[in-house]
Amino acid sequence: MKKTLALLLGATATLTAANAAAGELEDVNARLELLERQNAAIRKENAALRENQRLHQENMRLKSPHAAVEAAKTSARPEQENGTFLAVSAASRQARNPLQSYAADFPVKAPPLAGPALFKAWIEGGAIWSGGDPVFSNYSSGNFTGAFDLTPKVGWESAIGFDHRFAGAPWHISGQFRYGEGGETSGTRTIDISTGPLTGTHTFGAAHKETRWLTDLAVGRDVAGIGPGALQLKGGVRVAEFVARSSDSNVQNGTLGGVSAATSSATDSRASFLGAGPLIGVEGSVPFAGKWAFDYNGDVALLFGRQTLQNTVRNVSALPPLPAPPS
Structure with missing residues (x-):
């Protein structure tokens, strides 16, 4: 009986030792697997650091005066890594592009979207000179x-x-109204026409004045720059009238x-279009010196319309009364 008990105790000890060895083996395998994963992550980080350093060196090299020539030579030469030649990938060719190299050093940001809605109203005034061909009025007496x-x-x-810019978009709607007058010109001349018993004068007078007005309604879009200083290209409709009296x-x-x-006579003329x-047209602003800005705009319009000329003539005579007929 004692022998049988001893044998059972011996078998139990053997099984316990075997289970402990199996548990230790599993623990070792788990630790080895964890170490392998950590080593793989470290290798990936080291490869990323080496690639970043290579891109930085490539960027510095491309900034040199001979960047274009060196880039062409490098793109035509295969790379060698661990004794194996690899074809230059599209990503490597992009890295040799100066713009891509800069992007490796600086974060690339998307262009900002148009800001909130912006409404501007303006009023202006000033002197103007229409110029053009000279205007003459001839007269004669004798x-x-x-x-x-x-x-x-x-x-x-x-x-x-x-001018109104829509929120979150580069589109505008704008309009204007203008009115102007040219400086009025006039002249008078009196000529003595006395002859013998007749005494008299001949007086001439003339005047000229020009007026103009126009109104525009246009839709525009920002094509360069952002904010109030953006260059705006616009198109629309213009209505205008020019009058010369x-x-x-x-x-x-x-x-x-x-x-x-x-006796007197007078002629009034009105020519209009x-x-x-x-x-x-284009419109924009160039800021300078803090809050100051230089605003500019230019436009051209093709007008279709009607030209008219209206003349009004008045004649007046003041004669002495005729003598009464004899009775």
Whole structure:
């Protein structure tokens, strides 16, 4: 009985020892697997660090004066790693691009979206000179001839307008209204036409004035830059009118034997053009010196319309009364 008990105890001890050895083996295998994973992660990090260092060196090399030549030579040569030649991949060729190299050193940011809605209203005024061809008005009396120079002088112009940019988009809608007048020009001349018993004068007068107005409605889009200083390209419709008013007068006064008589004539002319058509233009702003900015704009329009000329003539005579017929 004692022998049988001893044998059972011996078998139990053997099984316990075998189970302990198996547990230790599993623990060792788990630790080895963990070490293998940690080593793989370390190798991946080391490879990423080496690639980053290589890109940095490549970037510095491309910044040298001979960057283009060296890049061409490098792209034509295969790389060697651990004794094995590898074809240059598309990613490596992109890394040799200077722009891609810069991107390796600096974070690449997407262009910012358009900001919130922005509404601007403006008003302006100033002097204007229309220039153009000279304007003359001729006159004559007997053997005397002359002319008035009625070329417009410096005038004034004022305007009001607005520009609205939609929220989160580069699109605008804008409009304006302008009105201006050229400086009025005029002249008078009096000529003595007395001959013998007749005394009299001949007086000439002339005047000229130009006015203009236009209104625009356009849709625009930012094509370069962002914010208030962006370059805006716009297209729309323009309606405009140009009016030139001229007047001429001719007055004669005479006295003969104590009897006076007078005649006068006047001509008023109105030439105008009213038209509408497509408009294209650019607009922008260049900031400088803190809060100051240089605003610029330019546009061109093709107008289709009607040109009219209207003349009004008035004649007035003041003659002495006729003598009463004999009874």
